[in-house]
Amino acid sequence: MVVAIYAVFALISYVKSIIVNKNVVMINEKIKTNYVLQTLASLSSRDKDFESENLSFFMNDLKLLETNYWRQIFSLLGAVVTTVGTLGYAFYSDVKLALIFIAFMVIPSISPKLFSKSIQKKTEMWSQTNKGLSRTVRDLFHGAQLLKRYKSINNTSSSLNQSVSRMEKSNAGLNIRLALSNSVIGFLFFIFSYVPMGIGVYWTIINRITLSQFVAIQYSSTWILNGFNTMVSSYNTINGTKQIRKNILEKEQLKTGLKEKFSQPRTQPFKELTLENVSCKYDEKAIFSHVDLGVKSGEKVLISGPSGIGKSSLIRLILKELKIDTGTLRINGGSYSQEEAYDIFAVVEQSPVVFEKSILYNVTLGNNASDENVVSALLEAGLPEFGNYESLHKIVGENGRNLSGGQLKRLEIARALFFNHKVLLVDEGTASLDVKTSIQIHKLLLTNNQLTIIEVDHHIPDQIRDLYTSRYILTKDGLQRDS
Ligand SMILES: Nc1ncnc2c1ncn2[C@@H]1O[C@H](COP(=O)(O)OP(=O)(O)OP(=O)(O)O)[C@@H](O)[C@H]1O
Numbered sequence: 001m002v003v004a005i006y007a008v009f010a011l012i013s014y015v016k017s018i019i020v021n022k023n024v025v026m027i028n029e030k031i032k033t034n035y036v037l038q039t040l041a042s043l044s045s046r047d048k049d050f051e052s053e054n055l056s057f058f059m060n061d062l063k064l065l066e067t068n069y070w071r072q073i074f075s076l077l078g079a080v081v082t083t084v085g086t087l088g089y090a091f092y093s094d095v096k097l098a099l100i101f102i103a104f105m106v107i108p109s110i111s112p113k114l115f116s117k118s119i120q121k122k123t124e125m126w127s128q129t130n131k132g133l134s135r136t137v138r139d140l141f142h143g144a145q146l147l148k149r150y151k152s153i154n155n156t157s158s159s160l161n162q163s164v165s166r167m168e169k170s171n172a173g174l175n176i177r178l179a180l181s182n183s184v185i186g187f188l189f190f191i192f193s194y195v196p197m198g199i200g201v202y203w204t205i206i207n208r209i210t211l212s213q214f215v216a217i218q219y220s221s222t223w224i225l226n227g228f229n230t231m232v233s234s235y236n237t238i239n240g241t242k243q244i245r246k247n248i249l250e251k252e253q254l255k256t257g258l259k260e261k262f263s264q265p266r267t268q269p270f271k272e273l274t275l276e277n278v279s280c281k282y283d284e285k286a287i288f289s290h291v292d293l294g295v296k297s298g299e300k301v302l303i304s305g306p307s308g309i310g311k312s313s314l315i316r317l318i319l320k321e322l323k324i325d326t327g328t329l330r331i332n333g334g335s336y337s338q339e340e341a342y343d344i345f346a347v348v349e350q351s352p353v354v355f356e357k358s359i360l361y362n363v364t365l366g367n368n369a370s371d372e373n374v375v376s377a378l379l380e381a382g383l384p385e386f387g388n389y390e391s392l393h394k395i396v397g398e399n400g401r402n403l404s405g406g407q408l409k410r411l412e413i414a415r416a417l418f419f420n421h422k423v424l425l426v427d428e429g430t431a432s433l434d435v436k437t438s439i440q441i442h443k444l445l446l447t448n449n450q451l452t453i454i455e456v457d458h459h460i461p462d463q464i465r466d467l468y469t470s471r472y473i474l475t476k477d478g479l480q481r482d483s
Contacts, residue, residue: 020074027070031248032062038251049135056134061127061244069241076234083227086220093216094209101196101221105228108188112236115181119240122174127244129167136163178240182233189229193221270344270422270452271332272296273318278327280313287313290478291327297422300446300453300467302460304482305474311456314474315425318454319345346416348429352408354400360392362411363418374418381414382444383407406437413445426455435461442467 039054090098140147140156147153197218204214272294279289287310295301305311316322318329320338330336331344354362363374371389379387385407386394400408409430416424424445430438439461445453446467456474465471471482 016078020071023074024066024070028062028066031065032058035062035248035251038248042251049131052135052138053131055138056131057127057244057247059134060130061247064123064126065241065244065248068237069245072234072238076231076238079227079230079234083224083231086223086227090217090220090224093213093220097196097200097203097209097213097217100199101193101217101224104192104196105189105224108185108192109228109232111185111188112181112232112239115177115184115236116239119174119177119181119236120242122170122177123240124243126167126170126174129163129170133163133167136160174240178237181236185232185236186229189225189232193225196221270297272330273423273452273454274328274330274333275318276328276330278317278329279325280310280317280322281325282313286325286476288474288476288478289326291474293472293479295423295452295454297452298449299469301455302465302468302471302482303454303456303474303479304458304460304471305456306458309474309476311458311474312427315347315427315454315456318425319347344421345423345425346419346421348409348412348416348424348426350428350431352400352412354396354403354408354411356396356398358393358395359386359411362396363415365415369418374414377414377418378411380417380448381410382440383410383414386411405433406441409433409437409441410444413441422450423452423454426453426457428457429455431457431459439464 035058039058043050087098087102090101136159140160147156200209200214200217203209204211209217274295275291275293277289278291278293280287291314293301303311303314313322317324318341320329320336320341328335331340336344359378360371360374363369363377371392374392375387375389378384385391394402396403396408396411400411403411412429413424426445430441433441442461442464445451446464453468455468472479473482
């Protein structure tokens with residue numbers, strides 16, 4: 001009989017574990033996918049360390065949320081069911097003694113309040129030190145080849161060790177605080193369970209209750225005690241994840257905000273971009289002012305200027321990724337939003353952004369498209385080697401390592417052509433290429449009548465300077481014509 005009961009308990013515990021784990025998989029699938037999508041949508045130009053901080057949150061904080069929130073919720077639910085069931089049995093045996101047991105359970109239940117602030121603080125510290133460690137490790141992996149070439153790998157050990165140590169110490173600190181809090185709760189429950197037990201013994205002696213009633217309540221009190229203890233400990237652990245849940249919620253609200261804006265696009269055929277008396281400032285540092293510029297559809301404009309004068313910043317102002325300090329920006333004579341800017345402008349950057357996927361994906365970014373359209377964009381961008389149906393599925397590799405610099409640049413241009421973005425903002429787009437490839441790519445862009453080009457660069461080969469409609473030099477006090 002006893003063996004059978006134990007077998008049933010073992011089976012229940014196994015089934016419970018299956019149910020909990022399947023639910024955790026379901027919840028994690030939803031939360032992790034949503035978190036990444038929300039984070040992508042909520043990107044703002046003010047975000048610093050966007051990649052490492054969000055990766056750290058994704059890998060560490062969401063894992064902590066699983067352990068200290070979702071699994072605790074299931075444990076809490078299990079404890080509620082056990083406690084309510086056992087309480088029913090205790091009430092059935094003797095109402096008054098059961099009430100006394102409950103009354104004494106209430107006092108230790110309040111104890112987590114004493115620890116809740118410090119646990120939340122320790123969780124936040126753990127989260128911050130994890131982000132710091134992610135930044136350090138990402139930087140080191142990124143620079144692995146360089147460190148190896150300069151034989152400097154060993155020099156990184158002390159700062160790496162410090163970063164690991166900070167994270168591990170804050171992790172241990174959090175676990176120790178949780179353990180302390182749960183031990184105090186366990187101790188209080190133990191102490192407070194003695195008083196009702198004493199009352200039960202006394203009532204049995206004076207025949208207020210029968211011995212069997214007392215034994216029944218005493219047995220159920222152990223379950224009630226354990227149940228309450230689990231509930232309070234779980235609640236305590238769940239409380240520590242407040243900040244993580246708040247962060248997820250904030251991301252969700254940001255995404256909803258963006259969604260509303262996305263739902264009302266006002267795309268219009270591009271005719272003209274005008275900048276009037278535009279100035280740019282970072283915090284209190286003035287970068288440039290009095291910039292006036294007019295660019296009509298089909299024109300090719302070159303803006304050069306010394307390093308650090310603000311050429312890239314000017315591109316970001318046009319994209320509305322940076323706020324202008326003074327002046328006005330207009331498209332076709334009217335103001336425009338960042339969403340509208342994204343429908344019109346495409347950016348060709350110094351380091352092309354590619355995903356470790358196929359050529360097809362890198363052109364379409366997952367949007368539905370006929371192979372024909374993709375092939376035509378690749379051919380137009382000067383990539384005949386990929387302009388056939390088999391090559392569309394070639395994988396470009398991590399950071400596009402299977403492609404040459406020139407091919408990556410053309411891939412970026414093919415993407416802009418595929419999305420039909422007629423104005424290309426080229427930010428030192430060919431600076432990393434050899435002169436011959438740079439000239440080839442420039443000729444491709446500058447002779448395309450469909451495209452409007454605004455390029456910022458200060459090492460344009462002489463052979464192609466005359467292909468621009470107009471050329472300017474950016475100075476602190478505005479644009480000057482470059483004769
Ligand atoms: N996010 C930022 N916060 C504060 N200052 C910045 C920021 N981005 C750029 N700056 C500063 O603004 C100035 C202009 O930078 P920007 O990159 O626009 O120049 P640039 O002309 O494109 O330079 P380069 O030719 O070297 O690429 C620089 O002094 C730079 O340090």
